[in-house]
Structures are given as structure tokens and as C-alpha cells.
Amino acid sequence: MQFILTFFLIATFFRTSFPAYAQSSAFGVLTDEKNMGRENINLDGHNLASYEKALDEYIKLNATYTKSYGPQKTILEKQVLGKAKDVMTTKLGAVLTFLQNLKTKSIELGLMTDEDKSLYDAGLAKYQNYAAKRNEVVANLNFLLGLKDQSAVLNKEILEEMQFSEVFLARISVTRGRFLIARLMELAPVIQAQISTSSDVGGDVREIQMLLDDSMLILEGLKDSYSEIEKQAAMVGIAKTSDSNFMGDTRIANAKMVIAYNGIVDVVSKLKILYATAPWDEKLVEQLLFPPDNNSTKESSQSTMEDK
Amino acid sequence: MDDNLKNINEKDASEVIHGSIPVEPPVGQEINPDMPSDPYSSGYIPKPGEVIRPQHLIDAENKNKVEANQDQKTKTTQETQTSTQSIPEVSLEKPAEVLTTINNASSTYFPNPFGDTKLLDKDAVKAKAADLQKIGETVVKSSKFKKIMFVVLGVLIGIPTLIIAFNILWPILFPREEDVFVPPIVNPPIIREEPKEDKTSLRFLDGKIKELKPSLDELNNDSTFMIKLRLESDDFSY
Numbered sequence: 001m002q003f004i005l006t007f008f009l010i011a012t013f014f015r016t017s018f019p020a021y022a023q024s025s026a027f028g029v030l031t032d033e034k035n036m037g038r039e040n041i042n043l044d045g046h047n048l049a050s051y052e053k054a055l056d057e058y059i060k061l062n063a064t065y066t067k068s069y070g071p072q073k074t075i076l077e078k079q080v081l082g083k084a085k086d087v088m089t090t091k092l093g094a095v096l097t098f099l100q101n102l103k104t105k106s107i108e109l110g111l112m113t114d115e116d117k118s119l120y121d122a123g124l125a126k127y128q129n130y131a132a133k134r135n136e137v138v139a140n141l142n143f144l145l146g147l148k149d150q151s152a153v154l155n156k157e158i159l160e161e162m163q164f165s166e167v168f169l170a171r172i173s174v175t176r177g178r179f180l181i182a183r184l185m186e187l188a189p190v191i192q193a194q195i196s197t198s199s200d201v202g203g204d205v206r207e208i209q210m211l212l213d214d215s216m217l218i219l220e221g222l223k224d225s226y227s228e229i230e231k232q233a234a235m236v237g238i239a240k241t242s243d244s245n246f247m248g249d250t251r252i253a254n255a256k257m258v259i260a261y262n263g264i265v266d267v268v269s270k271l272k273i274l275y276a277t278a279p280w281d282e283k284l285v286e287q288l289l290f291p292p293d294n295n296s297t298k299e300s301s302q303s304t305m306e307d308k
Numbered sequence: 309m310d311d312n313l314k315n316i317n318e319k320d321a322s323e324v325i326h327g328s329i330p331v332e333p334p335v336g337q338e339i340n341p342d343m344p345s346d347p348y349s350s351g352y353i354p355k356p357g358e359v360i361r362p363q364h365l366i367d368a369e370n371k372n373k374v375e376a377n378q379d380q381k382t383k384t385t386q387e388t389q390t391s392t393q394s395i396p397e398v399s400l401e402k403p404a405e406v407l408t409t410i411n412n413a414s415s416t417y418f419p420n421p422f423g424d425t426k427l428l429d430k431d432a433v434k435a436k437a438a439d440l441q442k443i444g445e446t447v448v449k450s451s452k453f454k455k456i457m458f459v460v461l462g463v464l465i466g467i468p469t470l471i472i473a474f475n476i477l478w479p480i481l482f483p484r485e486e487d488v489f490v491p492p493i494v495n496p497p498i499i500r501e502e503p504k505e506d507k508t509s510l511r512f513l514d515g516k517i518k519e520l521k522p523s524l525d526e527l528n529n530d531s532t533f534m535i536k537l538r539l540e541s542d543d544f545s546y
Binding site for chain 1: 510512513514516517520521523524526527528529530531532533534535536537538539540541542543544545
């Protein structure tokens with residue numbers, strides 16, 4: 001009997017000590033008050049995914065907090081504050097990681113001269129100092145009140161501190177964009193030949209042809225867009241002023257590139273479906289494979305164009 | 309129906325009714341012996357199915373029978389008279405040679421088919437056959453016949469032999485390129501080439517497009533990083 005009572009007391013003690021129990025129970029006792037359940041205190045090793053995870057957890061916890069009352073609200077307030085601090089720390093850390101990766105990519109693509117490299121390093125060091133100081137400020141926040149303002153200030157400061165990287169970001173985008181345009185344009189004649197063949201044997205290729213035409217027109221327009229972005233970035237240089245908007249143009253151009261690429265993927269997938277389902281006219285296939293003479297081939301191609 | 313036939317039938321029908329034309333009883337119908345010679349005048353009532361035959365028809369039949377018996381008697385008397393007078397008539401019309409041929413018919417084998425009036429006997433035919441055999445033997449044994457046969461056999465055997473020999477010998481003497489013997493390659497080297505990918509296939513296109521996906525993702529992530537990080541808004545507006 002004495003043994004059973006001792007075991008029960010020990011089990012009750014450990015059960016109530018788990019933070020998870022405290023978080024799941026609205027009236028539980030928060031035992032990790034020192035760090036308020038924080039998981040991300042340091043700046044190193046964060047990226048966009050860790051920021052998004054922390055933000056997601058904050059949103060859920062904040063939802064529970066808004067529905068709570070009494071002592072539970074007091075306890076949850078500290079947890080919400082801790083999660084908000086996690087969000088800001090991971091953001092600072094993700095930007096730091098992004099800037100470090102951007103330097104590596106620029107060097108790999110040959111877009112960074114020695115002068116650029118020293119300037120970039122200086123900018124990166126400046127940001128590291130800022131992030132460290134700012135992270136201390138975040139750690140010392142004690143109230144949820146005014147958290148929105150703190151976040152707005154933080155975002156504004158981060159944008160200013162990472163401004164030196166935008167030129168390199170634009171250069172990388174232009175290089176990658178031109179590479180993608182060239183490769184997709186190389187494939188365009190082959191895709192067009194596939195569409196023409198499908199049309200000659202009786203396939204309905206109007207939608208596919210329109211998709212390809214749209215994608216190719218976007219790519220053609222992007223050539224000019226990237227040239228313009230490159231010109232602006234060269235004029236502005238690292239000392240970018242806030243009034244230049246080439247970063248916005250870069251984002252728009254890259255978004256268009258994604259649309260064009262997805263369009264071409266759609267074209268190929270629709271051609272696959274067409275090949276799998278279309279009942280080909282065997283006579284037409286024979287004519288394509290063994291054209292009787294040049295005149296008849298010309299006539300058939302003219303009729304195909306007319307059909308289109 | 310023909311008009312004439314129709315008229316005749318109508319006429320016959322009217323005559324049968326009025327009893328002007330004799331009517332034959334149906335096949336297998338026997339004449340009633342009780343029927344009077346003139347049933348029309350005597351008031352005789354016929355039995356069902358009985359045909360009333362008119363008197364003039366019965367009279368005509370009896371008359372025909374009598375005439376037929378008289379004809380038969382006269383005919384038999386004429387035949388007996390002609391049989392007695394036939395031999396002297398023939399002997400007067402036929403030539404004497406024919407009579408001798410007929411009389412001697414038992415001693416002949418067959419008539420002469422060449423129009424010869426003389427008849428061949430068995431010995432003469434045998435003699436003629438023996439003569440023909442002797443003539444054949446002399447012809448076969450003659451040198452002229454042997455020469456002719458030699459030429460004929462030479463043509464029949466020699467020409468096909470020459471044709472076959474020409475077909476066999478000609479390719480050997482003048483071989484064409486395809487007829488030249490090429491020794492078979494022993495253990496030919498196995499050439500293992502990588503299958504060349506069709507650069508126009510959809511599969512190739514699909515692969516090439518997918519190769520570009522990582523570059524596109526990096527391009528997209530770099531430019532959208534600031535947006536995804538909510539740097540142009542705040543984090544706690546919930």
C-alpha cells in the first residue's frame with residue numbers, strides 16, 4: 001500500500017511537469033517561465049522554412065490566447081510573447097542565411113568582382129551586427145502590447161540593412177532568366193513540330209498552339225525586361241537608393257518567367273494526352289511519312305495552315 | 309384462253325346439252341345395261357353419275373366395229389399373196405455379183421474396204437503381213453535410217469545438255485559481284501552503342517523541361533524571398 005502511494009505521487013509530479021501538458025491544458029501550470037517556451041534564441045541556422053514554422057505556431061497559440069481568460073490568459077500571454085520573439089529571431093536569422101547564400105551564388109555564376117566582393121562582405125558584416133543587436137532587443141521584450149509596431153520597425157530596418165544585396169539579386173535573376181529563355185526557346189521548334197504533326201494527323205491542337213504562342217510571347221518580352229533590369233542595376237550599383245524600383249521589376253519579370261515555363265509544361269502534357277487519346281487518321285500518317293511529291297506536300301501543308 | 313378454243317368449248321357444251329354430239333362415258337364408267345336404246349324418248353331416269361349416251365353414237369360405234377373387222381380380213385389375204393411373190397421380184401432387181409457375194413458370205417473374213425470387188429482370204433492377209441515385217445526390218449537395218457536416228461537423238465539430248473551446261477558454266481567463267489564468294493565472318497565483334505535518344509520525342513522534351521525546373525525554382529525563390537518573409541508588412545496582424 002505504501003509503495004502504491006509513493007508511485008502515484010511520483011507519477012502525478014512528472015505528469016504536471018511536462019510543458020506540453022501545460023500548453024494543452026487551458027488551466028495548466030507553466031513551468032518553463034524563464035524562456036517562455038522559446039525554441040529559437042540564436043540567429044544561426046535559420047531559413048525561410050524555420051521562419052514560416054515559427055509564424056504558424058504563433059498564429060495558433062495567439063488564437064488560443066484570444067479565447068482564454070483568467071490565470072490561463074496570463075500564462076498564455078507569456079507563451080505568445082515567447083513565440084513572437086521566435087518569429088522575429090528566425091526572420092533575422094533567415095535574412096542572414098539568405099545573404100550568405102546570395103554571395104555564394106553570385107561567386108559561382110561569376111557575377112561578383114573582387115571589388116563587389118569586398119563591398120558585399122562589408123554589407124554582410126554590417127547586417128550581422130545589426131541582427132545581433134536587434135535580437136537582444138527582441139529577447140528583452142516583456143509585453144505583447146506594441147508587438148505589431150516592433151515587427152513593423154524590424155521589417156523596415158531589415159529592408160534597409162539588406163538593400164546592398166538587391167543588385168546582386170537582380171544580376172542573378174537576369175542571368176538565370178536569360179538562361180531559361182534560351183533553353184526554352186531552343187525547345188520551341190521541336191514542340192512546334194510536334195504540334196504541327198499532331199494537327200496534320202487530325203489532332204485538335206488549337207488550345208495547345210495558343211498556349212505555346214502565349215508562352216513564347218512572354219519569353220520574347222522577358223528578353224527586353226531583363227535587359228532593362230540589367231541596365232538599371234548597373235546604373236544604380238551597390239549603393240542602391242530607395243527610389244529605384246528595379247527589384248520590383250525583377251520580381252515581375254521572374255513571375256512572368258514562371259508563367260511561361262508552366263505554359264510550356266502544360267503544352268507538353270496536353271500533347272501527351274492528345275497522343276494517348278487521339279484516333280489518328282492512318283491515311284494522313286502515310287501521306288506524312290511517304291509524301292507522293294512536292295506539290296501535294298505543299299498543298300497539304302497549306303490546307304493545314306488554313307485549318308489552323 | 310384462245311378465242312377459237314373458247315368458241316369450240318362453248319359449242320361443245322351446247323351440243324352436249326341438246327344431245328347433238330356423242331359423248332364418251334368417263335374412264336372406268338360402265339354402261340348401264342338397263343338403259344333403253346333411246347333414253348330421251350322413253351322417259352328413262354338415269355342413276356346419279358350415269359352418263360346417257362345417245363343412240364346415234366351407239367350405232368356409229370357398232371358400224372365402226374364391223375368395218376374394222378372387214379379391213380383386217382382383207383389385209384391378211386393381201387399379205388399372204390405378197391409373201392409368195394417376193395423372191396422372184398428381188399432376183400430380177402439385184403445384180404448377179406451381189407447374189408454370189410451373198411451365197412459365198414460364209415467363207416469370207418471381212419469385206420474389202422478399198423472398194424476392191426475381190427475378197428481377201430486369211431492366207432493372203434498373213435502373207436502380206438509377213439512382207440511388211442520384212443520391209444520394216446530392212447529399213448531399220450539400213451545405214452540411212454541409222455543416220456537419221458542419230459541426228460534426231462543428238463538434237464533431243466544435246467541441246468538440253470548444252471543449255472544446262474551453259475547456265476552452270478557461265479557464272480563460273482564470268483562471275484558477277486553478288487556471285488563472288490565471301491567467307492562468313494567468324495565471331496563478329498559485338499558493337500554496343502548507346503541508343504541515340506530521339507531529340508524530337510515528347511519524352512525528350514519533357515526531360516529537358518524538367519531539367520530547367522531547379523533553376524526556375526531558385527529564380528522564383530530569390531525574388532519572392534522578401535515577400536514570403538513579410539518584410540513589407542508586419543508579422544502579428546492576426
